[in-house]
Amino acid sequence: MKKKIVFMGTPDFAVPILQQIIQDGYEVIAVVTQPDRPKGRKKVLTPPPVKVEAEKHNIPVYQPEKIKEAAEYEKITSLEPDLIVTAAFGQILPKPLLDAPKFGCINVHASLLPKLRGGAPIHYSIIQGHEKTGVTIMYMVEKLDAGDMLTQVEVKIDERDHVGTLHDKLSVAGSKLLSETLPQLFDEKLQAEVQNHEEATFASNIKREQEKIDWTKDGEQIYNHIRGLHPWPVAYTTMEGQVMKVWWGEKTQITYEAVPGTIIGIEDDGFIVKTGNSTGIKITDLQLAGKKRMTGTQYLNGAGASLSEGTKLGD
Numbered sequence: 009m010k011k012k013i014v015f016m017g018t019p020d021f022a023v024p025i026l027q028q029i030i031q032d033g034y035e036v037i038a039v040v041t042q043p044d045r046p047k048g049r050k051k052v053l054t055p056p057p058v059k060v061e062a063e064k065h066n067i068p069v070y071q072p073e074k075i076k077e078a079a080e081y082e083k084i085t086s087l088e089p090d091l092i093v094t095a096a097f098g099q100i101l102p103k104p105l106l107d108a109p110k111f112g113c114i115n116v117h118a119s120l121l122p123k124l125r126g127g128a129p130i131h132y133s134i135i136q137g138h139e140k141t142g143v144t145i146m147y148m149v150e151k152l153d154a155g156d157m158l159t160q161v162e163v164k165i166d167e168r169d170h171v172g173t174l175h176d177k178l179s180v181a182g183s184k185l186l187s188e189t190l191p192q193l194f195d196e197k198l199q200a201e202v203q204n205h206e207e208a209t210f211a212s213n214i215k216r217e218q219e220k221i222d223w224t225k226d227g228e229q230i231y232n233h234i235r236g237l238h239p240w241p242v243a244y245t246t247m248e249g250q251v252m253k254v255w256w257g258e259k260t261q262i263t264y265e266a267v268p269g270t271i272i273g274i275e276d277d278g279f280i281v282k283t284g285n286s287t288g289i290k291i292t293d294l295q296l297a298g299k300k301r302m303t304g305t306q307y308l309n310g311a312g313a314s315l316s317e318g319t320k321l322g323d
Contacts, residue, residue, distance in 0.1 A: 011194055014089040014109075016040040018056045021179045022095040025116055026061055028183035029093065032190065036067050037087050042098055043071045074099070081105040091193070094148065095182065098127070106148055111193060113148040116182045118175075120144060120160060122208040125153035130175050132211035133165060135236035137228065140164050141174070143182040145189050147200060154208070156200035159189045170235040214241055221245045221254060223269035223322050227287025231259050234289070242295075245269075245321045252321075255301060256293035262286055269322040274315060278304030281321055 013034045015026050018041050030036055039062035047054040062069050072080035076099070084092070085108040092105070092113040106113050119129035121144040133141040142162040147155040163181050165174060192198045214237070221230055221243050234257050237243045243254045257278075264272045266282040273280035278292035295301040296311065308315065 010035040011090045011111075011190075012037045012088070014038045014040060014084055014087060014092045015058075015062075016092060016094040016097040016101075017058045018042045018098050019096050020057045021118065021175060021182075022058050022097075022116075023061050024179045024183045025093070025095045025186055026058060028187050029190075030065055032187055034190070036062075036065070037089060038068045038070060038084065040070045040072065040075070040084060040097070043073055075105070076100075076102045078104075084108070091190075092148075093186070100150060100152065101148055103150055106150065114145055114158065114189075114193070115148050115153070115155070116186055117144050117146065117153055118178045118182065119211070120162065121146060121153060121157055122203040122205060124209055124211040126211040127213040129211040130171050130178060131214055131236050133236075134169065134171060134174065135232055137232045138165055141178070143178055143185050145182075145185060146203075154203060154205065156202050158193065158198050158200055159185055161185045168235075170238040172239045219244055221322065223281065224284045226285040227259055227283040227289055230283055230289050231257060231287075246323060247319065247321050251297045253295040253301070254291055254293075255295060257281075257289040257291045260288045260290050262288040264288075267320065269320050271315065271317055271319045271321065274308065274317060276305060276308070279308070279312075279315060 011034050013029060013036050015029060015036055017026060039058060041056045041058045044053045044055045059069050070083060075081055081102055081104060084105060089109045091109050091111040095116040101113060120142040124132050140162050142160060144157055144160045146157040149155040161181050163177050219237055219241055221233060234243045234254055238255060244251055245254055246252065260280055262272060264282060266272050268282050268284050270282045271279050272282050278290045280288045280290045282288055292304040294307055
C-alpha cells in the first residue's frame with residue numbers, strides 16, 4: 009500500500025523535492041504552502057512555486073496564513089498522513105501536527121546542521137566564506153531546525169558560486185537525499201542522531217541593513233558578501249548620495265593606498281574599489297536607483313562616462 013504524504017513547502021527550492029516524491033511513487037494527498045502574495049512593481053497576486061507545481065498534478069493545496077491555528081492544522085491531521093515532509097515552508101509546525109503522522113514530520117534543510125539553522129542558510133554559507141555546506145533531513149520539533157538528524161549530504165561551495173547556483177545544487181542534492189532516505193525511514197532502518205546544540209549557528213532572514221557593503225572589510229569578505237546576496241536580495245552601496253545595487257564584482261589585487269570605498273581604477277568592463285586590504289573589488293554588474301540593471305561596460309559608456317578615480321562609495 010502506498011504511503012500517504014503531505015508535502016509542505018513554498019519557494020523554488022522545494023519544487024524539485026516535491027517532484028521527486030511524486031516521481032518515487034508516493035501518494036501526495038495534499039500540499040501546504042504559503043498564501044499567494046503580491047509581487048513586482050505592479051503588485052500582481054502570485055502563487056508560490058510549490059502551489060503551481062501541485063496544481064500540475066491535481067494535488068489539493070492548502071494555504072494557511074497561520075498553520076498554528078487549530079482550524080488550519082486540523083484540516084491536515086484529518087487527512088491521516090503517514091508522513092509530513094517540509095522543505096522551506098516558512099512556518100514552525102504546532103505539536104498536534106508534529107505528533108499526528110505515524111512516521112512523524114521531517115524537514116529537508118539546506119545546511120549541515122547544527123550549523124546555519126534558520127531561513128537563510130544558503131546566503132550565510134557564502135557570506136561567511138564556507139568551503140562546503142549541504143543538506144540535512146531531520147525530524148521536526150517545535151524549536152527551529154533543532155530536531156534529531158536522519159541523513160546528511162555535503163555539497164562543495166565553489167569560488168564563483170552565488171546564492172542562485174548553490175540554491176540549485178542544494179535543491180537537487182536534497183531531492184536525491186530524500187529519495188534515498190524515505191525507503192529506509194518507512195522500513196524503520198534509520199537511527200536518528202541528536203544534534204549537538206552547543207555547536208548550533210543561526211542564519212536568520214536577511215535584513216535590509218545587512219545588504220549594504222562595508223568597504224572597510226577585506227576584499228574577500230566583500231566578494232563573499234556580493235555573491236552571498238546574488239541574485240537576491242542583492243548587495244548595495246551608495247554613490248554620490250544615491251543607492252547603487254552591486255549585482256556582481258570581481259576580486260583584483262591592488263597596490264594603491266586609499267580610503268576604503270574609493271574608486272582607484274577604471275577599466276573597460278568596470279571600476280575598481282579600494283577595500284580594507286590589498287584585494288580590491290571591480291564592480292562589473294550594477295543598477296542605479298530607478299534605472300535598469302547594466303554591465304560595467306554599459307555603465308561606463310553611458311551614465312558613468314564621467315566617472316573619475318577618487319569618487320567615494322558608501323556613506
